[in-house]
Amino acid sequence: MRFLLLILLFCFQSIQLSAQTNNYSISFDNAVHHEAVISATFKDISTDTLTLRMSRTSPGRYALHEFAKNVYNFTAFDSKGNSLKITRENPYEWKVSGHDGQVNIKYTLFANRGDGTYSQIDETHAHLNIPATFMYAPTLNERPIDVNFSIREDLGWKVATQLPHVKGNTYSAPNLYYFMDSPTELSNHKVREINIDGQTVKFALHDPGTEDEADTYFEKVKKVVIAEKEVFGALPKFDYGLYTFLACYIPNASGDGMEHRNSTILTSTRTLANGGMEGNIGTVSHEFFHSWNVERIRPKTLEPFNFEEANMSGELWFAEGFTSYYTNLILCRVGLISPEKYVEGLTGTFNYVWNSPARQFFNPIEMSYQAPFVDAATSVDPVNRENTFISYYSYGSVLGLALDLSLREKGLNLDDYMKHVWKTYGKTEKPYTIENLNQSLNQYAGEEFGHNFFNNYIHKSDMPKYNELFSSVGIVLSQDDNAAYFGAAVSITDDLNGKIQSNTKIGSPAYKAGLDKDDVITSINGKPFPNGIQFEAFVKKFKPNDMLSVTYLSDGQEKNTEVILESDPSYAISLQEKNGDKLSKKVLKERKDWLKIE
Known part of the structure; x- marks a missing residue:
């Protein structure tokens, strides 16, 4: 009897679960014009009004994207096909009322950007980022979901997705979050x-x-x-x-x-x-590393992910930045790029971070806070990012490099620290805080080392001693004190003058001279703006402390100023042996251990 009751209970629960599954379908008859038609059914609605939304964010992104802007032809019906009342109180929601316990909706989606945030529909594929494609009911977020992809068989499409397969072209998700986190590619x-x-x-x-x-x-x-x-x-x-x-x-x-x-x-x-x-292949390296670092080694500030507001995290220097450090390091380790190319490739990111005036305003945590303003975000008003922002990808990358080389001086390494964090917070899927990362480094490398790294380079913006760190693996960090530096990106205009393309860098010669973005340089030292040569190459003909008499147009007004050139702050990074120096056995071993080369 007890066994029979268990069977009946199981059947009842299965029927309930089936009845409470949210069902979606999507078709692409008008793919040539980037449209999809999406239908959804929500059953057993207990409240008079069902609120439906388009997400404003997307997993992996931190800015707002307002996916509702591409939705139109929205209609809603009850189980008998009767039209339901639709109320709009904000741009992201549709409130449907007067139903009989079931709400059926249908709408058209326009989609024509194929990337990691948006969706793209045409006759080459249906590239679907789920938050950019499907409406959802916030109050039903724990319900399982079924979705049927009505693929274009005439175009040879098939389905690729992380969603579990049900049958045919129907796939499922255990809940709304998993569904929203499951991009899908329909193509040949x-x-x-x-x-x-x-x-x-x-x-x-x-x-x-x-x-x-x-x-x-x-x-x-x-x-x-x-x-x-x-x-x-x-x-x-x-x-x-x-x-x-x-x-x-x-x-x-x-x-x-x-x-x-x-x-x-x-x-x-x-x-x-x-x-x-x-x-x-670099993107492959970066994104797969995320299956550990950010997807499972997860900042507490991103849990739970908010589909209605921007997500702010102070840990992106680690989640994105350390991942960026490993991106090319892995390619070097497996022989897809040479050690020389890898090392010299560090130069651009290194200069971008350590020559930025932004470090006087924000530390890596605070740079991470800027993600909602910069992570594929859009705005029309001018900003001063050249002087106030360093990408947490880049900042974290060069800090990851410094931490790795610093640990190696102690006979340790970043790989094993990442393993330690993985075992503590990744395998257990326990979201971490910045303090947790600090504690983990203390446990792995000692309290003095851990606190020193976080106090100086994470909570503050000090620069590690890269000269010493690089020399331990046979890398030379150098600057040319005799190279002149102007401090502005200048391009040639149609009338052969020089236009300053971006905000001049705080503290640079151009900045001190009062030059700014969109100013047009017409002459230097009484001669027309030099054409037929890159402006940086022109500046290199001079020496630090040389003075340039500059005539320029600012908002149409002719002005004059004097620019006193300074030494170029840029660093060059190269292998020691490229300069003719021989590596010691100890240094060579350290490099081989770091890059995993024979």
């Missing part, structure tokens, strides 16, 4: 797979190239996946045992990468045959 794509430790890593490639090109590229992807697994010691436990790369390398896409729990979006205008074979 190629598929490659590898099994690692009982889990499947799948690569869905939408690219016009050959099968051989796909094979060659996937070999690179596999190398990256395996090398990043070695950093943490194991793959994450992917839900449903599957991780999916969704790669769109097509001319009508927009370059981007966006991580998700069990998948990632990779988009580029470069096809594999047109530079993508080398140019796109």
Whole structure:
């Protein structure tokens, strides 16, 4: 009898669960004009009014994107097909009332940006970022979801997604959050797979190239996946045992990468045959590293992710920045870029961070707070980002480099620190704070070391002793004190004058001389603006402390000023042996251990 009751209870719960599943369908008959038609059914509604929303944010992004702007033709009906009352109180919501316990909706979506944030629909593919595509009911966020993709069979489309497969072209999600975190690619794509430790890593490639090109590229992807697994010691436990790369390398896409729990979006205008074979693999490295760092090693400030407001986190220097540090390091470790190219490639990011006046205003935590203003955010009013902001990607990257080399001086390394954080906060999926990261470094490397790093470089904006750190692995950091520096980006106008393209850098010669963005230099030292030569090259003909008499137009008015040139603050980074110096066995071993080279 008890067994029968259990069976009946199970059947009842199954029926209830089925009745309370939110059902979506999406079709693409007018894909040529970038439209999809989306329908949804919400059953067993207990309140008179059901509120439906389009998200304002997207997992992995931190700014607002207002996806509701691309929705139209919205209608709502009850279970009998009767029209329901629709009320709009703000731009993101539709309030539907007067139903009979069921609400059926239908709307048209316009979508024409293929990247990690938006959706793109055309006759090459339906590239769907879920928050940019599907409305949702906030009060029903714990319900399971079924979605049917009515694919264009005439175009050879098939489905690639992290969503669990139900049957046919129907897929499911256990709740709203998982659904919103599950981008989907419908296209005539190629598929490659590898099994690692009982889990499947799948690569869905939408690219016009050959099968051989796909094979060659996937070999690179596999190398990256395996090398990043070695950093943490194991793959994450992917839900449903599957991780999916969704790669769109097509001319009508927009370059981007966006991580998700069990998948990632990779988009580029470069096809594999047109530079993508080398140019796109860095995004693979960055985004897959996120399956540990940010998806499971997760900042507490991003939990739960808010689909209605901007998400602010002070940990992005670690979540994004340390991931950026490993991006090219991994490519070097697996032989996809040479040690020389890797080391010299550090130069641009290094100069951008350490020569920025922004460090006087914000530390790395506060730079991370700026994400809602800069992470694919849009605005029309001028800003002073050149002087007040350093990307947390770049800032965190050079701090990750400094921490790694500092740890190696103690016989430790960043890989093992990342393993420690992974075991404490990633495998357990316990969201962390900045203090937790500090404590973890204390535990791994000692309190004095841990507090010193966080107090000086995270809570403040001091610069680590890179000269010493670089020399330990046979790298030379240098500056040319005899090279002249002007301090403004100048381009040639149609009438062959020089226009300042961006805000002049605080403290630079141009800034001190009162020059500003959009000023047009007409003459220097009584001679017309020099044409036929890059302005930086022209400046290098002079010496520090030389004075330039500059005539320029500011808002149409002719003005004169004097610019006193200074020494170029830029750094050069190179391998020690490139300068003719021989590496000691100790230094050579340190470099090999760092870069994992034979």
